Amino acid sequence: MGRPKEFERDAVLDRAIEVFWDRGYDGTSMADLVEALGIGRQSLYDTFGDKRSLYLLALDRYRSERNTTPWHLLDEQPLRPGLRALFTAIVDWMADEPDGRSCMMVCAAAERAPHDREVERRFCANTEQMERRFTARLERARADGEIGGQHDVTALARYLTNALYGLNLTAKARRDRAYLHQIVDVTLSILG
Amino acid sequence: MGRPKEFERDAVLDRAIEVFWDRGYDGTSMADLVEALGIGRQSLYDTFGDKRSLYLLALDRYRSERNTTPWHLLDEQPLRPGLRALFTAIVDWMADEPDGRSCMMVCAAAERAPHDREVERRFCANTEQMERRFTARLERARADGEIGGQHDVTALARYLTNALYGLNLTAKARRDRAYLHQIVDVTLSILG
DNA sequence: CCTGTAATTGACCGATTGTTCCAGAAAGGC
DNA sequence: GCCTTTCTGGAACAATCGGTCAATTACAGG
Incomplete structure (x- = not known):
């Protein structure tokens, strides 16, 4: 049903981790994220919610998967x-x-x-x-x-x-x- | 000579410390500072330079005077x-x-x-x-x-x-x- | 007093902020 | 094929960003 996403959620989240990690929350703009994540603005909002919610998701993924x-x-x-x-x-x-x-x-x-x-x-x-x-x-x-x-x-x-x-x-x-x-x-x- | 400042530099810097300390660098806007410092925008720029330079001055004052x-x-x-x-x-x-x-x-x-x-x-x-x-x-x-x-x-x-x-x-x-x-x-x- | 100098005020700048709208594209179910 | 659903891309939004400009105000020295 419906058109399938053209990106892998976790891979995109990994890129979000990198950006937030590097520039912080206030230091990262949605424009930065759109560029670094390689997905459209609307896809970003549809999939991860607003900036804060994406930040929290990135934190969760960092803690569970990326903290080596x-x-x-x-x-x-x-x-x-x-x-x-x-x-x-x-x-x-x-x-x-x-x-x-x-x-x-x-x-x-x-x-x-x-x-x-x-x-x-x-x-x-x-x-x-x-x-x-x-x-x-x-x-x-x-x-x-x-x-x-x-x-x-x-x-x-x-x-x-x-x-x-x-x-x-x-x-x-x-x-x-x-x-x-x-x-x-x-x-x-x-x-x- | 010329018109004297209507504020005390150090007192204003103390207020800047408080704002930057609370909200961070990126989290603080010049509008926030103008309001909290109680001086005009132009006075702020004339006296302390731009945002970063005010931040560094606040850090210096914190370290030398305000760190108790x-x-x-x-x-x-x-x-x-x-x-x-x-x-x-x-x-x-x-x-x-x-x-x-x-x-x-x-x-x-x-x-x-x-x-x-x-x-x-x-x-x-x-x-x-x-x-x-x-x-x-x-x-x-x-x-x-x-x-x-x-x-x-x-x-x-x-x-x-x-x-x-x-x-x-x-x-x-x-x-x-x-x-x-x-x-x-x-x-x-x-x-x- | 007048003149020179510096501080104040508030409007204003283009750029960027986070977020939304909308038209179109691409798939699955029939 | 069509219909429905979802995703995409770009334009657009008002608000806010850091920073500047010009006119006005207030003092010090003469």
């Missing part, structure tokens, strides 16, 4: 090497980003969270997810006797999440592998 | 209580900000640093200043025998700066005093 943080590194090995591998991979990725771009959720939170409850909700969910991943791994480590009991597992997970968020900002000031690794070293030294 | 971080707490007491007092004051401030607003330099860096070298420069300077403040205090602590030698003083300073940056983002997800204090506890526990 290699969390699997955590589970494949003992706690300490796993954490080091994870943080190293993240820091290397940050140092390689040409213009110091950070995690899209961080960009979104900084720009829109104070003014858009839906963006705030998504950033909260992102934070909780990271926290849960760390918590799960730390609980296993505690059961395996890999870490002592001087800190609450939940507190440690929040501490690690906070450090990752910090690196997103620090990397904007110093896109320098050694510099960032030095911070990671101190951060992880808390686990002995 | 109580660094003095660091110097008035031994290292550990000083750090705890500083971090506690910052976390309390964050928890009290009604819409989860963070440090203006963080907002500026997230939105503009990737696209504006002058904003990036100012964020780098901000980072270095924080780092230097921590370094100076830590060096004194080391000389006084307050801390051991398991970590480089510079590395520790960068670690603390990174943690503060992280709290700016974490506070956007969880504007919760106890939650943030828990992170501070773990962060500072590294000093024994």
